Structure formats: C-alpha cells, structure tokens
Amino acid sequence: MKGQEPNIDYAVVRSRRSTVDIIIERDGSVLVRAPEWVNDQQVEKVVQSRQYWIYQSLAEWRDLNATRVLREYKNGEGFLYLGRAYRLRLANNQDAPLQFQQGRFMLRRDLVESGDVATAKAAFRDYYIARGLDRIGQRVAYFAPKVGVEPTDIDVRELGHRWASCSPTGKLAFHWKCMMAPQTIIDYIVVHHHRDHTDAFWNEVDKVMPEYRERKEWLRKNGAGLDI
Structure with a gap:
C-alpha cells in the first residue's frame, strides 16, 4: 500500500x-x-x-x-568478508569460480576476461550465501532463546534493500551482504530482525546486547559500503 x-x-x-x-x-x-x-x-x-x-x-x-565504494575485478582489489578487506587475485587454473586461499580471494580469470561482470558478482554472492547459511544459522541458534523467539527456518539470499526479514510463520531470511559486515554487526542484524518488536522484545535485546544502538548506527553509516 x-x-x-x-x-x-x-x-x-x-x-x-x-x-x-x-x-x-x-x-x-x-x-x-x-x-x-x-x-x-x-x-x-x-x-x-x-x-x-x-x-x-x-x-x-x-x-x-555518496561515499559508496565501486570495486573492480582486478588483482589487488579489496573485497570484504566478516568486516575485513581481502585482496583479489585472478587465477588461471581453478575449477571453482571463487575460492578463499591464504588470505586472498581467488577468482577464476576467465570470468573477468569474458567481460561478464554479472558472473563474477554471482561468484561472490554464492560464496557469501554458502558461508552465511552456516555462520548466521549458528548465531540465530545462539540468540533466539535469549530474546524469546523461535524461528522456523533460516535462509540467506538476495533481499533487495532489506538486511533481513521475518515472515508471519517465523522464517528468517538474511541478505547475503551481511557476510561482508563484522561479526558484531551480523549479531545485531540477527537479534534485531524479528517480526514483533514489542517493548518486551527490546527489553530482552537490551539485556543480551546492551550496545545494540551503537551497532545500529555503524550499520547506518557503513551499510552502503557493503557491496561488490
């Protein structure tokens, strides 16, 4: 509406x-x-x-x-993972589109040389989704009982302009870009995005994460930079 x-x-x-x-x-x-x-x-x-x-x-x-970072798919470019920037290296002989080895993102060179930027971006997106399902799932399992919620399912996918969402049935979905943020910010997103934000809910949030306002402000200021 x-x-x-x-x-x-x-x-x-x-x-x-x-x-x-x-x-x-x-x-x-x-x-x-x-x-x-x-x-x-x-x-x-x-x-x-x-x-x-x-x-x-x-x-x-x-x-x-206005300060959003536009990253290029070339050797030495930095890409974020869990709040840290890791250099990109284009690899000649690699089966997987994207791997993380020895502190570097290894992207298959042919994905870039073909000029198909969408495919290179998809490789990063798929990487974050795969890692996010495991890590975010663990954090949801940790925080859910502390704030008195019972999620029915968890998914990591493209959510457009939302960091996370909660369906009427209790299914949680998280944007794959969450995996570019520091762990403390991921925890804030996990705790914050539930369907019913009652006073009782926020009281519980304040108990388990008293600094959630600072994390919310960090996300507001830095969220635009969490992109590929």
Missing part, C-alpha cells in the same frame, strides 16, 4: 505491532510500519508530523551513499 505527502513518497506495511514507526530503507525509500488497526488517514497524520525528521534522514542517506 502506498501513500503520498508533498514531496514524500512512502510505503505502508501493517502488522500486529502496537505503534507506528517510520524507517529509511537501504535504497532510500520511506517505509511506514503501522498496526493493523491504524487507517490511512492516521498514517498520513504521523508522516506529516515527522516530515522534518524524514527530510533530515533522507539528506543523511544521500550523504552516506
């Missing part, structure tokens, strides 16, 4: 939450998360009352994304 105020386009998502929340997504879009019982007119009033904050946040988003 979509609504519009002067110069502000926003999407509305309703769920079994208790308050109206406005967030700026990774792609710069404005999302209003509202309780099921809140009608369109009430949503518009909330958006109107927070126009200054929305304009300010969108300006910050533009500034942060």
Whole structure:
C-alpha cells in the first residue's frame, strides 16, 4: 500500500505491532510500519508530523551513499568478508569460480576476461550465501532463546534493500551482504530482525546486547559500503 505527502513518497506495511514507526530503507525509500488497526488517514497524520525528521534522514542517506565504494575485478582489489578487506587475485587454473586461499580471494580469470561482470558478482554472492547459511544459522541458534523467539527456518539470499526479514510463520531470511559486515554487526542484524518488536522484545535485546544502538548506527553509516 502506498501513500503520498508533498514531496514524500512512502510505503505502508501493517502488522500486529502496537505503534507506528517510520524507517529509511537501504535504497532510500520511506517505509511506514503501522498496526493493523491504524487507517490511512492516521498514517498520513504521523508522516506529516515527522516530515522534518524524514527530510533530515533522507539528506543523511544521500550523504552516506555518496561515499559508496565501486570495486573492480582486478588483482589487488579489496573485497570484504566478516568486516575485513581481502585482496583479489585472478587465477588461471581453478575449477571453482571463487575460492578463499591464504588470505586472498581467488577468482577464476576467465570470468573477468569474458567481460561478464554479472558472473563474477554471482561468484561472490554464492560464496557469501554458502558461508552465511552456516555462520548466521549458528548465531540465530545462539540468540533466539535469549530474546524469546523461535524461528522456523533460516535462509540467506538476495533481499533487495532489506538486511533481513521475518515472515508471519517465523522464517528468517538474511541478505547475503551481511557476510561482508563484522561479526558484531551480523549479531545485531540477527537479534534485531524479528517480526514483533514489542517493548518486551527490546527489553530482552537490551539485556543480551546492551550496545545494540551503537551497532545500529555503524550499520547506518557503513551499510552502503557493503557491496561488490
């Protein structure tokens, strides 16, 4: 569902939450998360009352994304994994499209020389997905009982502008780009992205991760750089 105020386009998502929340997504879009019982007119009033904050946040988003790093697929380029940058080396004789050996990413040279950048990107994406299923799965298993949730399934895949999502059935999905962030930030994403953000939920989050606000701010400032 979509609504519009002067110069502000926003999407509305309703769920079994208790308050109206406005967030700026990774792609710069404005999302209003509202309780099921809140009608369109009430949503518009909330958006109107927070126009200054929305304009300010969108300006910050533009500034942060102006520093996005555009990486090239050539020897010596740095690619992120778990918060650290590792150099790329193009390999001549290698069966797998991408491997990680001796502190370097080894990318099959023919993927680059063919000019098919999409294939080279897919090699990194597949690598992060494979590693993410294991590592993120372990972190979900660790944190879920601490914050009182019971996920039904876990997936790592392309999620567009979302870092993670939770379906009504409790299935968690995480963006493969999460694997480019430091482990502390991955933990924040794991803890934060659940369907029902009640006061009780945040109380539990504060207990197991009292510095979650700092991690949230790190992700806001550095998220645009987590890309290939």
